[in-house]
Amino acid sequence: MRSTRRLGTLALLGGVLAAVALSGCDSLTPSSSKPGDGITLRVQGMPPATEKATLEQFNKLVADFEKANPGIKIQGSTNVWEPLTFSAKLAGGSIEDVISVPLTEPQGLIQRKQVAPITAELKSWDHYKEFNPQVLQPISDTAGDVYGVPEAPFALGLVYNRALFTQAGLDPDKPPTTWTEVQAYAKQIAAKTGKTGFLQESKDNQGGWQLTMLSYAHGGSMLRQQDGKYVADFNSAATKTALNLLKTMRWTDNSMGANQLNNQADAVKAFAAGQVGMFMGTPGTYRLAKVTYGMTNTGDYGITSMPQAGGNATLSGGKIYMVPASVSAEKRAAAVKWLTYAYAQPQYDPQVAAANAKALAADPKAAVGVPTLPLFDKAHQDQINEAIKPYINVELDHFKAYLTGTPTLTLRSEPPFQAQTVYAALDAVVQAVLTNRNADVDALLAKAESDVNAKLLADQK
Amino acid sequence: MAAGVRPTSATREAARKGRWRTDLIAGVFLLPALVVFGLFSWWPIVRGLLISFQQTNLVEPARWVGLDNFRTLFADPLLGTAIGNTLLFVGLAALIGFPLPLLLAAIMSTVRKGGGAYRFLVYLPVIIPPVVSVLLWKWFYDPGSGLFNAVLGLVGLGPYPWLQSPNSAMLSLVLESTWAGMGGAVLIYLAAMVAIPSELYEAAESDGASIGRRIWHVMLPQLRPVIGLLLLMQLISTVQVFTEPYVFTGGGPQDSTVTVLLLIFRYAFQNGDYGQAAALSFLLAVALAGLSAGYLRATRSWSRT
Numbered sequence: 001m002r003s004t005r006r007l008g009t010l011a012l013l014g015g016v017l018a019a020v021a022l023s024g025c026d027s028l029t030p031s032s033s034k035p036g037d038g039i040t041l042r043v044q045g046m047p048p049a050t051e052k053a054t055l056e057q058f059n060k061l062v063a064d065f066e067k068a069n070p071g072i073k074i075q076g077s078t079n080v081w082e083p084l085t086f087s088a089k090l091a092g093g094s095i096e097d098v099i100s101v102p103l104t105e106p107q108g109l110i111q112r113k114q115v116a117p118i119t120a121e122l123k124s125w126d127h128y129k130e131f132n133p134q135v136l137q138p139i140s141d142t143a144g145d146v147y148g149v150p151e152a153p154f155a156l157g158l159v160y161n162r163a164l165f166t167q168a169g170l171d172p173d174k175p176p177t178t179w180t181e182v183q184a185y186a187k188q189i190a191a192k193t194g195k196t197g198f199l200q201e202s203k204d205n206q207g208g209w210q211l212t213m214l215s216y217a218h219g220g221s222m223l224r225q226q227d228g229k230y231v232a233d234f235n236s237a238a239t240k241t242a243l244n245l246l247k248t249m250r251w252t253d254n255s256m257g258a259n260q261l262n263n264q265a266d267a268v269k270a271f272a273a274g275q276v277g278m279f280m281g282t283p284g285t286y287r288l289a290k291v292t293y294g295m296t297n298t299g300d301y302g303i304t305s306m307p308q309a310g311g312n313a314t315l316s317g318g319k320i321y322m323v324p325a326s327v328s329a330e331k332r333a334a335a336v337k338w339l340t341y342a343y344a345q346p347q348y349d350p351q352v353a354a355a356n357a358k359a360l361a362a363d364p365k366a367a368v369g370v371p372t373l374p375l376f377d378k379a380h381q382d383q384i385n386e387a388i389k390p391y392i393n394v395e396l397d398h399f400k401a402y403l404t405g406t407p408t409l410t411l412r413s414e415p416p417f418q419a420q421t422v423y424a425a426l427d428a429v430v431q432a433v434l435t436n437r438n439a440d441v442d443a444l445l446a447k448a449e450s451d452v453n454a455k456l457l458a459d460q461k
Numbered sequence: 462m463a464a465g466v467r468p469t470s471a472t473r474e475a476a477r478k479g480r481w482r483t484d485l486i487a488g489v490f491l492l493p494a495l496v497v498f499g500l501f502s503w504w505p506i507v508r509g510l511l512i513s514f515q516q517t518n519l520v521e522p523a524r525w526v527g528l529d530n531f532r533t534l535f536a537d538p539l540l541g542t543a544i545g546n547t548l549l550f551v552g553l554a555a556l557i558g559f560p561l562p563l564l565l566a567a568i569m570s571t572v573r574k575g576g577g578a579y580r581f582l583v584y585l586p587v588i589i590p591p592v593v594s595v596l597l598w599k600w601f602y603d604p605g606s607g608l609f610n611a612v613l614g615l616v617g618l619g620p621y622p623w624l625q626s627p628n629s630a631m632l633s634l635v636l637e638s639t640w641a642g643m644g645g646a647v648l649i650y651l652a653a654m655v656a657i658p659s660e661l662y663e664a665a666e667s668d669g670a671s672i673g674r675r676i677w678h679v680m681l682p683q684l685r686p687v688i689g690l691l692l693l694m695q696l697i698s699t700v701q702v703f704t705e706p707y708v709f710t711g712g713g714p715q716d717s718t719v720t721v722l723l724l725i726f727r728y729a730f731q732n733g734d735y736g737q738a739a740a741l742s743f744l745l746a747v748a749l750a751g752l753s754a755g756y757l758r759a760t761r762s763w764s765r766t
Binding site for chain 1: 518521715732
């Protein structure tokens with residue numbers, strides 16, 4: 001009997017403990033701020049502890065911001081964009097107040113109303129009107145409302161390995177400017193070095209994403225409006241030419257390597273290991289190759305503007321900070337203050353930019369001075385470039401072709417509606433071309449077009 | 462309580478009290494588990510079912526849309542492909558991954574020395590995290606410098622495209638998942654084989670039964686419940702295959718490895734259409750429940766025979 005009672009007590013204790021543990025879950029939900037006791041903002045974008053210099057810089061930025069904005073406290077989070085955790089946290093109400101998003105995502109988030117428009121709050125910043133409209137376009141909705149602030153605006157270009165160029169007998173200071181040249185160079189690299197001449201991504205929707213930029217370069221487009229509704233526009237001569245080019249390079253020239261089904265991470269990894277001659281990417285891949293994939297001979301990294309074949313255009317890219325729609329108006333205003341302070345101001349004010357670059361340059365592993373598109377006008381960007389010059393540790397010469405070529409191109413954004421649906425359908429098309437010698441480009445595009453149109457129609461009812 | 466003695470009302474009362482107390486204590490013991498299960502397993506299931514009839518962006522209040530999610534789901538041309546691919550994976554896994562552990566266990570049970578080492582080796586892949594083994598096999602399958610093509614090349618075979626061709630991609634996924642998941646099944650079979658009374662074998666042997674007949678007439682019938690259980694568990698887990706196509710191929714080439722679970726993932730986390738994802742999850746759960754019920758029925762009739 002005694003032992004039964006003891007067991008009962010133990011069980012009760014267990015129950016109480018479990019209840020306490022569960023009630024402790026309350027602490028997982030964000031701390032709500034009461035009026036008067038200030039606001040605590042939880043923001044993504046804090047670098048991980050392994051990136052010492054950038055983390056120190058971030059902490060200093062937070063301290064300065066809190067000093068300049070009494071009543072707002074910043075709580076950094078090292079979380080990065082991950083669709084699984086984003087959805088779960090959004091549903092659970094524990095999403096950060098500022099999220100960091102790659103430029104393939106904003107349009108989807110805007111259409112699903114998962115992020116908040118911040119135009120009204122941005123307008124209270126002194127230099128709002130000076131933003132480069134080209135940079136804001138991909139993060140705005142059709143009505144012109146802006147939803148984010150870019151940290152590093154980029155346009156897609158062609159990344160190439162200078163060492164492989166030299167080995168193949170090509171001049172690394174004269175990268176290709178047309179797709180005919182890309183084809184010839186890739187063939188030469190593959191023949192002379194045995195490495196992959198040109199790598200085209202084809203999985204995780206990045207095949208469709210890369211086909212989009214390739215199609216833009218050929219003068220194509222992905223969607224058009226018909227009777228007020230979006231329909232597929234990729235079953236066109238431009239996209240067909242682009243796909244047939246890939247087909248020839250893969251099967252006739254044999255210049256695209258044997259291993260297909262790669263995403264952007266696979267491409268940068270292989271490039272950092274010296275296995276790839278050329279692939280389409282932003283200057284942001286320099287940082288990725290050096291910091292994430294340990295590319296030691298960064299002198300081999302070269303980038304040029306997107307080669308053309310009649311389209312005279314390229315796709316925009318980069319990292320954006322946005323505010324989830326679940327965030328309260330009060331916090332949203334504070335979040336926009338943080339965004340302009342942390343990301344817009346350093347790209348506007350040469351002094352701030354120089355101080356940031358100096359702090360970052362303390363770490364030889366950091367990448368300082370990777371060129372971006374101007375967030376404001378060119379004059380401003382020139383001043384910034386001048387101010388950070390002493391601290392730059394990237395080989396700026398190797399970005400020259402990109403910097404001179406890109407401004408001559410039209411910057412085009414992603415398909416404005418259900419981009420991921422379009423990309424998913426085109427992934428299969430790109431994969432077919434890269435893995436099936438007898439792929440029928442016309443039939444593949446026709447099927448993808450009807451599949452995409454069926455889905456778009458269902459979503460526009 | 463002695464037989465033949467009628468219980469007095471006092472003893473009945475005491476017994477009821479005792480039972481009540483036992484129930485209460487059992488309930489209290491169960492409570493933490495019930496709360497945890499309820500919160501983290503059952504509530505999400507109910508919530509998933511609700512979402513399949515809703516349209517939600519997880520921010521604004523969800524909107525009821527009736528069967529709309531199911532309608533768009535059935536209109537997706539990829540759904541049929543995904544179901545076909547999943548069945549292909551399940552079928553290939555049953556064909557390759559199911560008999561192999563049984564065979565290995567049968568061989569290992571005859572080993573007299575160093576059995577522990579074999580068991581360790583066969584179980585080792587289970588310890589490796591799935592993503593790691595998939596990445597390892599990705600290199601094995603590399604059509605250019607991969608291990609398999611290099612080894613097969615030595616005997617004049619290949620090179621084979623493995624993951625790069627819609628014809629062989631699914632088979633490649635099955636080979637990897639068989640390797641990765643076989644260890645557990647082998648150990649369970651081994652344990653079951655050891656439990657078979659040796660008299661049965663001896664009797665069969667003295668009746669002049671060959672090895673083949675001993676396996677067919679003694680071992681397999683004795684193992685039947687275990688075989689049945691493992692088959693069901695394998696079917697349920699292979700229907701839900703996700704890691705392999707997600708990490709190996711992303712569903713490619715040409716959608717040849719898009720499975721039902723990968724499609725659910727795409728709906729929810731690439732397209733942000735949680736309703737449609739929940740609808741497909743619900744249908745998958747119904748199919749799996751049907752499978753389990755069928756199994757229970759079948760095993761009940763087995764135990765009667």
